Amino acid sequence: MYRISELAQKVGLSRSTLLYYEKLKLITGTRLSNGYRGYTDSDVQRVKLLQQLQAGGLSLKECQSCLDAKIDRNLLLQRLNILDEEIAHKQKARDLLSAMLGMNSMKEWHQSMESAAPSAHLEWLMKQGFSEKQALRLKWLSKDMNEHEQYMAEFEAIFDDLARLSPSCDDDSLKALETLPIKSGEVLDIGCGKGVITTLLAKHGDFHITALDNDEYNLSCLNEAAIENKLEHRITTVCASMTTMPFEGQCFDMLWAEGSAYIMGVEQALKQWKPFIKAHGYLVISDLVWLADNPSQEAVDFWQQNYPDMTTSEQRVKQMQQAGFEVIKHFTQSDQSWTNYLAPLQNKIAQWDNQHFTSNAIKDIQNEIHIHEQYLGQYSYQLFVLKKKG
Structure with missing residues (x-):
């Protein structure tokens, strides 16, 4: 016979826990002649069995059911599913911590x-x-x-000498420009890249263009192009973020943003950029939109990962109107705009050996090209010509 303190030592539980077990009739002590309660080896084994059942995630009440009757398989299956969910959650937490430590x-x-x-x-x-x-x-x-530093070094090596960093075409840009009644004034080209569109606008109007980008190298390429085309007096470059632009309110007759608004989100761009436009001024903006009602799942999955805010042109028009703009015109960019972007990119990638890259940069670009080759037409860029209300 064991006293309760001896039983507690044998099973590694506290005296109060064992008294609680006895209250639930999970164990039953015998009152000895000296007034103490005594427990047998049978009680020791019963407690150890309870501990094993609890280790499987069962409550004390469920443990008692398992001891007093046949095992309830449905109950155990429920507990197993709960444990699987907990394990998956713990594994996710572990993966995050190890990733934050640079391990994966x-x-x-x-x-x-x-x-x-x-x-x-x-x-x-x-x-x-x-x-x-x-x-x-x-x-x-x-x-x-x-992996960001290595990824960007390899990404920039691929795009280094490419003029267009996204799909665009002079004819498409001029088509949007011809829609507008103005041919002079102050223009802000947001996310100008290497200045292909900036230079085009300067050549086809009497505009003074402020070209904004957050990449000094891109702006140096634009400055060289401006000098080469004798347009340096018409183009001013500013290295700054499109999210915090360093300009006074209502200082531009027109804002132009091809292939850049997605970076901060189109709705946020409409909200933040509107105050910089003069009353009844203009905004020309491009965005990637769905054209097909039921696009292929592979395309949907790709863009859900790479541009989750992507929607239809109809939805964008509603958002633009709600943001206080009149939509003068919108149209799908031409096939040539994609050729201008994809052909030089494909030629550049063909020159590289994949083994030269240690990050996923080239694989990601190759996957993007694959999606365009398979599904372009189910989506495309559209140009939106907007007028600020009021």
Whole structure:
């Protein structure tokens, strides 16, 4: 016979726990002649069996049912499913912690954060030491803070000598320009890149153009092109973020943004950029939109990962009207705009050996090209010509 303190030592439980077990009639002590309660080896074994059942996630009440009757298989299956969910949750937590320590990829986590809380995601990245430029590129390109530096070095090596960084075509841009009643005034080209559109606008109007980009190298390419075309007196470059532009309110007759608004989100761009436009001024903006009612699942999955805010042109028009703009015209960019972007990119990639790359940069670009080759037409860029109301 064992006293309760001896039983507690044998099974590794507290005296109060064993008294609670006895209250629930999970064990039954015998009152001895000396007034103490005594327990047998049978009680020791019963407690150890209870401990094993509890280790399977069963409550004390469920343990008692298993001891007193046949095992309830449905109950055990429910507990097994709960444990599987808990294990999956713990594994996810472990994966995140190991990724934050640089032990594996954070891509999936960055993508989920970008979908759920894009502004908080950007703010968090900047608190980790990334500049806004780096953080925006991480959000849209590398998608992994642990591989960002190498990824961007290889990405920039691929795009280094390419003039167009997104689909565009002179004829499409001029078609939008011809829709407008103005041919002079102050124009802001937002996310100008290497200045293909900036130079085009300067050649086809009497505009003074402020070209804004957050990449000094792109702006140096634009300055060289301006000098070469004798347009330097008409073009001023500004290295700054499109999210915090350093200009006074209502100082531009027109804002032009081809292939750039997605970086901060079209709705946010409409809201933040509108105050810089003069009363009854204009905004020309392009965006990637769905054209097919039922696009292929592979295309949907790709753009859900790479541009989760992508929607139809009808929905964009509604958003633009709600933001205080009149939609003068919108149209799908030509096939030539895609050729201008994809052909030089494909030629450049053909010159590289995949083994030269250690990040996923070239694989991501090759996958994007594959999606365009298979599904372009189910989606495309559209140009929207807008007039500010009031």
